[in-house]
Amino acid sequence: MPADTLGPASRVPPDSPALRRVQAGDLCAGCGGCASIAPDKLRMALVEPGFLRPVQSAPLSPVEEDTIAAICPGLGQRVEDAGRTPSVLWGPYLEMQTGWATDPDLRFAGSSGGALSMLLCHLLETGAVDGVIQTAAAPQLSIGNGTVLSTRSEGVLAAAGSRYAPSAPLEGLHARLTASPAQRFAFVGKPCDVAALRALQEQDPGLAARVPVLLSFFCAGVPSLRGGLEVLAALEAPYQDTVAFRYRGNGWPGYATATLADGTTRQMSYHDSWGRILSRHVQHRCKICADGTGTAADLVCADAWEADEKGYPLFDEQEGVSLIVARTVKGQQILAAAQAAGRLETAPFDPTILAAIQPGQRERRRALLARLAGLRVCGRPVPDYRGLTLKAAAAQNPLGRNLRNFFGMIRRSLRRKPGRPRLFTLPSGSSHD
Numbered sequence: 001m002p003a004d005t006l007g008p009a010s011r012v013p014p015d016s017p018a019l020r021r022v023q024a025g026d027l028c029a030g031c032g033g034c035a036s037i038a039p040d041k042l043r044m045a046l047v048e049p050g051f052l053r054p055v056q057s058a059p060l061s062p063v064e065e066d067t068i069a070a071i072c073p074g075l076g077q078r079v080e081d082a083g084r085t086p087s088v089l090w091g092p093y094l095e096m097q098t099g100w101a102t103d104p105d106l107r108f109a110g111s112s113g114g115a116l117s118m119l120l121c122h123l124l125e126t127g128a129v130d131g132v133i134q135t136a137a138a139p140q141l142s143i144g145n146g147t148v149l150s151t152r153s154e155g156v157l158a159a160a161g162s163r164y165a166p167s168a169p170l171e172g173l174h175a176r177l178t179a180s181p182a183q184r185f186a187f188v189g190k191p192c193d194v195a196a197l198r199a200l201q202e203q204d205p206g207l208a209a210r211v212p213v214l215l216s217f218f219c220a221g222v223p224s225l226r227g228g229l230e231v232l233a234a235l236e237a238p239y240q241d242t243v244a245f246r247y248r249g250n251g252w253p254g255y256a257t258a259t260l261a262d263g264t265t266r267q268m269s270y271h272d273s274w275g276r277i278l279s280r281h282v283q284h285r286c287k288i289c290a291d292g293t294g295t296a297a298d299l300v301c302a303d304a305w306e307a308d309e310k311g312y313p314l315f316d317e318q319e320g321v322s323l324i325v326a327r328t329v330k331g332q333q334i335l336a337a338a339q340a341a342g343r344l345e346t347a348p349f350d351p352t353i354l355a356a357i358q359p360g361q362r363e364r365r366r367a368l369l370a371r372l373a374g375l376r377v378c379g380r381p382v383p384d385y386r387g388l389t390l391k392a393a394a395a396q397n398p399l400g401r402n403l404r405n406f407f408g409m410i411r412r413s414l415r416r417k418p419g420r421p422r423l424f425t426l427p428s429g430s431s432h433d
């Protein structure tokens with residue numbers, strides 16, 4: 001088989017109407033939810049320019065088709081306030097605080113204050129769950145990700161830190177649960193991963209009992225592996241010689257760090273790695289994401305950046321501080337218990353400053369309605385968002401900015417049509433499947 005094809009059994013485009021719509025609109029977020037539902041018919045493959053996408057090899061049953069249509073975040077998402085504090089930009093919540101892990105190793109290793117990892121350690125150490133399904137560096141692909149099951153705090157520490165690369169933590173979920181029938185798990189994923197899992201749980205209450213805690217983080221988008229390779233190139237770190245790669249963490253915000261086979265390291269600031277390179281490689285679905293803040297999770301962590309006198313976030317290296325958002329009563333109880341156990345130190349947070357310290361999230365939410373309208377005008381499929389306050393967010397934008405986003409999306413959409421997926425190829429010439 002030539003290195004850049006998806007294999008003889010692959011159905012490209014897919015037979016599945018749901019997946020065909022996703023592919024036609026380039027709407028896949030790469031969560032792996034569909035592959036978890038029909039693992040013998042769908043697998044996640046790395047396709048150019050380095051995103052995880054489902055590849056179909058056999059027809060889906062009507063039940064599989066309906067389930068995918070109901071849970072795929074590329075097709076849509078639904079959010080309900082359900083008595084919580086509503087928020088146009090940030091989604092419904094019960095409580096927001098800032099905080100950090102009292103364990104200094106976890107605080108240092110985490111992307112911001114290690115709060116998310118500390119909450120996971122708390123869940124494991126109190127026996128609330130038997131394991132954590134989360135994302136860590138892939139063993140064979142230094143710039144890529146793999147899904148891991150952490151059953152001890154050491155595993156959580158090893159997986160701490162944001163990895164700005166594709167992850168599909170839902171792929172293999174059902175197989176994992178079947179393999180450990182008596183165990184309960186916490187799940188960490190991007191907001192879209194968690195939205196898909198929450199929707200799956202609505203269809204299957206047994207799944208809610210097996211995975212009782214869902215955690216997420218604010219998410220500006222997933223860059224392709226070509227973006228990761230561009231960071232390596234800027235660091236003059238040849239891919240073949242790079243044995244380990246950290247996107248962030250080990251400090252706040254922490255440096256993008258390549259470790260070479262000879263033991264030397266090359267580093268780049270977060271401002272340069274994310275701001276100048278990775279953010280330009282983000283997938284299309286992320287540019288029209290209505291939920292970069294994890295509305296479906298019990299608990300969400302983010303960077304509690306400090307702001308300068310003009311309100312812009314500061315990226316100077318310092319001791320990490322996470323924003324912690326409890327979205328459910330369960331999340332609130334876990335947060336309170338971790339505080340009481342001395343695992344987290346916290347401070348009150350004023351939600352009115354969030355728009356200033358998260359400008360990327362703010363602007364994307366405000367621009368979303370105009371971007372979706374631009375895509376609709378071009379006849380491109382868009383996700384069906386319900387309860388995500390698109391109009392109220394757009395009303396916070398001046399008309400001129402909405403028009404710029406509307407016409408900008410039309411221009412981009414006319415320039416770039418989704419093509420036939422090709423397997424991702426590494427610089428060594430080997431394809432990675």
Ligand SMILES: Cc1cc2nc3c(=O)[nH]c(=O)nc-3n(C[C@H](O)[C@H](O)[C@H](O)COP(=O)(O)OP(=O)(O)OC[C@H]3O[C@@H](n4cnc5c(N)ncnc54)[C@H](O)[C@@H]3O)c2cc1C
Nearest residue numbers: 110111112114115116117135161162163167219220302303
């Ligand atoms: C793609 C991406 C975009 C982000 N965008 C923003 C943003 O716009 N604003 C913001 O404030 N924060 C953003 N973050 C989150 C932020 O970097 C921190 O994760 C957050 O501040 C929590 O820090 P922490 O120290 O509490 O978490 P940590 O203790 O570092 O824990 C991080 C957790 O995230 C998991 N994880 C890491 N990478 C991935 C991945 N690719 N897919 C799934 N799970 C992963 C790890 O398994 C770990 O459990 C983003 C993170 C990612 C991965």
Ligand code: SF4
Nearest residue numbers: 028029031032034072
């Ligand atoms: S977004 Fe998730 S469920 Fe939808 S097609 Fe992509 S991987 Fe499958």
Ligand code: SF4
Nearest residue numbers: 191192219221286289
């Ligand atoms: S920006 Fe939205 S769609 Fe993209 S990875 Fe993050 S949560 Fe998923």
